[in-house]
Amino acid sequence: MTSRRFRLNEPDVTFETFEGEVLVIHLGCGNYYSLRGTAPLVWPWLAAGYSAAEIGATLVARGAEPAEEIRAAVDDFVAKLIEEKLLVERAEEPAPAPPDPAGPRIAAFAPPSLESYRDMQDLLLLDPIHEVDVTGWPARPPETGRT
Amino acid sequence: MASPIDTYFARLETAFSRAAQRAGGPRTVGLALAGRTIRFVFAGAALPPVLLPALAHLPEAGGGAADLEILCWDGQETGEPLPEPPWRWPEGAEPVRVALPAGEERHQLLVTPGRDTLALFAVETGRAVLWTAEARRLPTHWHGSPLVTLFHGWSRRHDLHLLHAGCVGTERGGVLLAGRGGSGKSTTALLGLTAGLRYVSDDYCLLAPGAEPRAHCLFSTGKLHRDHLPRFPTLAACAVDPQPDEFEKKVVFAARHFPDAVALDLPLRAVVLPRVAGRPETAWARISPAEALRGLAPSTLFQLPADDARGLRAMAGLVRQLPCFRLDLGLRLEAIAPAVVALLAETGT
Numbered sequence: 167m168t169s170r171r172f173r174l175n176e177p178d179v180t181f182e183t184f185e186g187e188v189l190v191i192h193l194g195c196g197n198y199y200s201l202r203g204t205a206p207l208v209w210p211w212l213a214a215g216y217s218a219a220e221i222g223a224t225l226v227a228r229g230a231e232p233a234e235e236i237r238a239a240v241d242d243f244v245a246k247l248i249e250e251k252l253l254v255e256r257a258e259e260p261a262p263a264p265p266d267p268a269g270p271r272i273a274a275f276a277p278p279s280l281e282s283y284r285d286m287q288d289l290l291l292l293d294p295i296h297e298v299d300v301t302g303w304p305a306r307p308p309e310t311g312r313t
Numbered sequence: 314m315a316s317p318i319d320t321y322f323a324r325l326e327t328a329f330s331r332a333a334q335r336a337g338g339p340r341t342v343g344l345a346l347a348g349r350t351i352r353f354v355f356a357g358a359a360l361p362p363v364l365l366p367a368l369a370h371l372p373e374a375g376g377g378a379a380d381l382e383i384l385c386w387d388g389q390e391t392g393e394p395l396p397e398p399p400w401r402w403p404e405g406a407e408p409v410r411v412a413l414p415a416g417e418e419r420h421q422l423l424v425t426p427g428r429d430t431l432a433l434f435a436v437e438t439g440r441a442v443l444w445t446a447e448a449r450r451l452p453t454h455w456h457g458s459p460l461v462t463l464f465h466g467w468s469r470r471h472d473l474h475l476l477h478a479g480c481v482g483t484e485r486g487g488v489l490l491a492g493r494g495g496s497g498k499s500t501t502a503l504l505g506l507t508a509g510l511r512y513v514s515d516d517y518c519l520l521a522p523g524a525e526p527r528a529h530c531l532f533s534t535g536k537l538h539r540d541h542l543p544r545f546p547t548l549a550a551c552a553v554d555p556q557p558d559e560f561e562k563k564v565v566f567a568a569r570h571f572p573d574a575v576a577l578d579l580p581l582r583a584v585v586l587p588r589v590a591g592r593p594e595t596a597w598a599r600i601s602p603a604e605a606l607r608g609l610a611p612s613t614l615f616q617l618p619a620d621d622a623r624g625l626r627a628m629a630g631l632v633r634q635l636p637c638f639r640l641d642l643g644l645r646l647e648a649i650a651p652a653v654v655a656l657l658a659e660t661g662t
Contacts, residue, residue, distance in 0.1 A: 180622040182610075182629040184603040191614055191625065198611045200603070283607070285493065286615045 168219035168241060171261065172212055172253035179252050181209070190252055196286040199250065203276035204230075208240065211265050215256055218244045220264045227267030230275035239277035246280045317399045318420050322433055324396040325384075325442040332356035332386035332393035343374035347473055347519055347529040347578070352379035356386035356393070359448035363555075364459045370533035370568040370575045381467050383432075383460070385443040395431060395444045421466040434463050436470060452558030457534045461517060464531060465617045473529070474520040474627045477613040480513035480528040480579060481505035481650075485657050487513060487528055487579030488638075489520075489631070490587060491609035497587035497642045500544075501649055503535050503565075507547045508650035511576040512567055521578075522627050526634065529578040535565040544646065582660045583636050584609060585653075590641035595652040597640045602629075605637035636660055 174181075178194035188201040188209050201209055204225065211221050222237040230236045247253045315323070333339040333356035342353045342365065351374070355361055364385065388394055421434040429450065434441040441463055445451060465475040479490035479502035490498035502515035515536060519529040535548060539561050542549040551570045552563035568575050586600065586608040610628045617624075638656060642649055 177622070180625050182603075182606060182625060184601065184606075187601075187603040189603055189606055189610070191611060193614060196615050198607070200607065283611070286611050 168222070168237070169217050171215045171217050171256040172244070172248070173215060173256050174213050175251055175254045183209070192250065192252060195251070196284075197250065198283050198286070199252065200281040200283070201278065202281070203279045204272070205243065205278035205280070208243065208278045212244065212247070212253060215262045216265060217261075224265045224267050224269075225272060225275070228269055228272045230272040236275060239275075243278040243280065250280070250282065318433075321396070321399050322420070322435055322440075322442065325433060325444070328393055328396050328444075329354075329356060329384040329386050329442060332391035335391045335393060336386075343376070343379065344368055344371040345374040346371055346531070347471075347521055349380040349471055350374040350377065352382045354382065354384045356384075357390040359387035359390040360385045360443075360445070363448050363451050363455055366566050366569070367457060367459055367532040367534045367564075369566065370530055370572075370577065372577075379439070380471065381439045381441070383441045383443055383463070387445055387448045389447045395446075398431070421463065423460075423462055432460065432463055434466055436466060439467065439470070441467075450556060452556045452560075453554050453562065453564055454536075454558060454560055456553075456555050457536050457562070457564040458517060458532050461532075462617065464519075468519055469623065472521070474522070474624055475531070475613075475617060476518055476520050476528075476609070476628070477516060477616050478518060478528075478609060479515045480518050480530075480581070481510045481653060482513075482576070482579045482582070483511060483654055483657055485660075486582035487511065487576070488583045488585045488653060488657060489518075489528060489581050489609075489635075490515075490585055491605070491612070492586050492588065493608075493612045495589075496608075497589050497640075499536065500541070500646075501585075501587045501640065501642065501653065503537070503545055503548060504646055505650045505653055506535060506567060506571055506574055507545065508647075509574065510650055510653065511579060512571065512574045513576050513579055520581075520627060520631065522630060526581045526631055527578045528581055530576060533566065533568040533575045535567055536562040537565065538562050581631070581635060582657055583638055584632050585638045585640050585656065587640040587642050590643060592641065593644050595641060595643035595645070595648050597638045597652065597656050600637050600639045602632040602637055604639075605632040 179192050181188055181190040183206055188206050190199040208221055218240045222240045225236050226233045336357040340355045344351045419437050421436060423432040429446040432441060432443040468475050479498045480487045481502050482488055490501050492498050499515040506512040513528050513530045517531055519531050521527045537548060537552050548565050552565045554563045584605045606629055610625055
C-alpha cells in the first residue's frame with residue numbers, strides 16, 4: 167500500500183480543516199469523521215497524491231520517531247481512509263514532488279487518528295426532512311416512457 | 314432542442330393554465346423573503362390553506378419580477394390531472410432516492426410514493442410547478458414546512474443556505490441552535506417562544522452569510538411531537554394536526570398565536586449546540602469551531618438533497634466567525650430561555 171497514490175473521493179467527500187482537526191463528511195453514505203493527531207498535516211498530503219511511504223519519510227525527516235512506528239501509523243491511517251471510502255486510488259499520472267522534508271519540526275508525534283460518526287441514518291429516521299422521500303430524476307425505462 | 318424535462322415542464326405549465334381557467338382564474342400571492350420575492354400562483358382554493366399559514370409572517374411583496382414563482386394546483390378540485398410524466402414513477406410506498414442524470418441538474422424533482430404529489434423546479438429560471446392529487450390529504454408536515462426542499466434548491470442560487478437549525482434571540486440578536494433531532498434545539502426554541510424571546514425557527518432557517526450573518530425565518534411554525542405536548546401546555550393548546558402522519562408531530566403557527574414574537578430575521582451572535590444534560594440547572598461553555606461544525610453540518614447536509622461543499626463552506630465560515638457554545642439543558646425548563654439570554658449577553662453584543 168505504501169507506494170500507492172490516492173485522491174479524495176469527490177464529490178461524495180468534502181471536508182473542513184480547523185486547528186488540530188479535520189472534519190470530513192461523506193455525503194454519499196451519511197457518515198462523518200473527525201481526523202486528529204497529525205491527521206491535519208497528513209490529510210492534505212494524501213489528497214495531493216503523496217504516497218504513504220513519502221508521507222512517512224517526510225514525517226521522520228521532520229523529527230518524528232521512531233521511524234517504524236511512524237510508517238505503521240501512516241499505513242494504518244490510510245487503510246482506514248480507504249475502508250471508509252474517503253480516498254480512492256489515483257489513475258496513473260505523474261507523481262507530485264514529495265512534501266518538503268525541511269518543514270516545521272515535529273516535536274511529539276501524535277498518530278493520525280480517525281473517529282467516525284454513524285448516527286445520521288438514525289437521525290434521518292427520527293427527524294426526517296419529510297419531503298425528501300424521493301428526489302432527483304428517475305431514469306425513464308424505454309418500455310414505459312413517452313415524451 | 315428542448316430536453317424531455319423542458320418539454321415536460323412546458324406541459325405542466327399548460328396543465329396549470331387549464332386548471333386555473335377551470336377554477337375561475339389564477340390567484341397570485343407575492344411574499345418577501347430575505348430580500349427576494351416569492352410568488353405563488355394558485356389554481357383553486359385547496360392549496361393556499363396548506364402552503365400559506367407557515368409563511369404568514371412574510372410581508373406582501375410588491376409587483377415586478379419574482380425570484381421564485383410556484384404554480385400550484387389540486388387535481389381533484391380543478392379536475393385537471395397531472396400530465397403523464399416521461400419517466401416511471403417510483404413504485405411502492407417506501408421512500409427511495411433517485412439521482413439526476415448528468416445534464417439535468419438544471420431541474421429539481423420532488424415526487425412522493427403513491428403518485429400523489431409532484432413538484433418540478435427549474436433552478437435557473439426560478440419557476441416551479443406543484444401538483445397534488447388532493448391537497449386535503451397532504452400530511453401535517455406539509456403544513457409545517459411546505460416545499461422545504463424546493464426552498465433549499467432555490468436558496469442556493471441566491472446566496473442563502475437552508476440550515477437544519479433553530480434560532481431564537483432578543484433585540485441583541487439570535488443564537489443559532491444546531492444539533493441532531495432529539496438534541497434539544499426544538500425544545501430550546503419553543504421554550505424561548507413561550508418565554509417571549511424573538512422566534513425565527515425551531516428546525517429550519519435560512520442563513521444569509523456576510524460580515525453580519527443573519528438567520529431568516531422561512532417557516533414561522535413550531536413542531537411538537539405528541540410525547541412532548543405536556544411540556545408545552547401553552548403551545549399544546551394551539552397545536553394542530555390537519556392530517557396526521559407517521560412523524561406524529563403537531564404544528565403551531567407562531568405568526569397566528571404569537572405574532573409579536575416572530576422575527577423576520579435576526580443577526581446571529583452565536584452558534585449553540587444544546588443537549589439534554591439531566592441536571593437541574595442549565596449551563597453553557599465555549600466549544601471549538603470544529604465541534605460546533607460537527608453539530609451543525611451533518612444534520613443539514615444529510616437531510617437536504619443535493620447539498621454539497623458550498624453548504625459546508627458556509628457553515629464552516631459561520632462557526633469560525635461566531636463564538637460557539639455547548640448548552641447543557643437543565644431539568645428546570647423555565648430556566649432555559651433566561652440562560653439563552655445570559656449567553657447572548659456573554660457574546661458582548
